[in-house]
Amino acid sequence: xxxxxxxxxxxxxxxxxxxxxxxxxxxxxxxxxxxxQGFRNRWGPQHQRVDQDSLTIWLDKSSGSGFKSLGPxxxxxxxAAVKLQTGYTAGxxxxxxxxxxxxxxxxxxxxxxxxxxxxxxxxxxxQTNVYMxxxxxxxxxxxxxxxxxxxxxxxxxxxxxxxxxxxxxIFFVDDVPIRRYPRKSDATFPLRPMWVYGSIWDxxxxxxxxxxxxxxxxxxxxxxxYKNFKLGGCKDGGAASCRPxxxxxxxxxxxxxxxxxxxxxxxxxxxxxxxxxxxxxxHTLTPEC
Numbered sequence: 001x002x003x004x005x006x007x008x009x010x011x012x013x014x015x016x017x018x019x020x021x022x023x024x025x026x027x028x029x030x031x032x033x034x035x036x037q038g039f040r041n042r043w044g045p046q047h048q049r050v051d052q053d054s055l056t057i058w059l060d061k062s063s064g065s066g067f068k069s070l071g072p073x074x075x076x077x078x079x080a081a082v083k084l085q086t087g088y089t090a091g092x093x094x095x096x097x098x099x100x101x102x103x104x105x106x107x108x109x110x111x112x113x114x115x116x117x118x119x120x121x122x123x124x125x126x127q128t129n130v131y132m133x134x135x136x137x138x139x140x141x142x143x144x145x146x147x148x149x150x151x152x153x154x155x156x157x158x159x160x161x162x163x164x165x166x167x168x169x170i171f172f173v174d175d176v177p178i179r180r181y182p183r184k185s186d187a188t189f190p191l192r193p194m195w196v197y198g199s200i201w202d203x204x205x206x207x208x209x210x211x212x213x214x215x216x217x218x219x220x221x222x223x224x225x226y227k228n229f230k231l232g233g234c235k236d237g238g239a240a241s242c243r244p245x246x247x248x249x250x251x252x253x254x255x256x257x258x259x260x261x262x263x264x265x266x267x268x269x270x271x272x273x274x275x276x277x278x279x280x281x282x283h284t285l286t287p288e289c
């Protein structure tokens with residue numbers, strides 16, 4: 001009976017655990033901007049709407065939508081508050097990421113935050129990924145780490161961010177670091193300028209339980225809403241004196257002990273996949289593991 005009651009409580013209250021405080025809040029160091037101050041439509045303009053400073057994009061059977069920063073960056077802090085759609089969203093990906101795919105087709109770098117859609121009763125998966133010189137033809141060596149969240153991302157806006165500088169990449173959720181990817185070699189770290197993108201699109205072939213569940217357009221439109229955009233970066237071609245915001249009170253790289261404790265708590269309780277721990281992977285291709 002005790003086990004049954006515990007399972008019932010987990011089902012009734014799957015969110016709401018108190019994450020340890022990181023003690024440092026890098027989002028507070030970067031001012032928010034409106035969508036039109038830093039971005040433009042990239043594709044699917046008929047599936048994109050700006051209301052004051054928020055942006056809504058949606059996917060239906062005819063098209064998805066995407067947006068892009070006005071210029072490229074060589075480092076910085078890039079964030080947005082995002083609210084996801086509830087209900088059946090299998091096969092749908094809502095994203096916020098860095099890429100130079102248009103400038104370097106067949107040889108581009110990327111740093112991803114992707115929300116993988118789900119079926120009712122199951123949580124969203126937040127996928128983080130890093131790759132460099134990817135071709136898009138099946139030879140991409142992904143470095144995926146996936147998480148569930150300690151809250152319901154469909155009920156309110158939450159802040160998601162990527163901090164990228166020459167020594168590390170840190171992924172944040174509400175200022176809590178969930179993953180740190182340090183630069184261990186030039187071959188395993190993206191160093192070339194990238195633009196900031198966001199999109200909503202159909203990835204039925206793999207997004208939800210490895211493609212088990214597909215996008216079902218009887219539930220269309222699928223909607224993602226963004227606001228509180230932050231572009232705290234050093235622009236490509238900008239002043240040489242520019243320094244990207246730090247992700248830590250310690251200086252240009254690394255995390256404080258309090259931040260590491262918060263990240264460890266997230267990874268212990270909410271990490272659901274780590275490419276370095278996947279025995280099916282060829283780890284000679286990912287020497288940083």
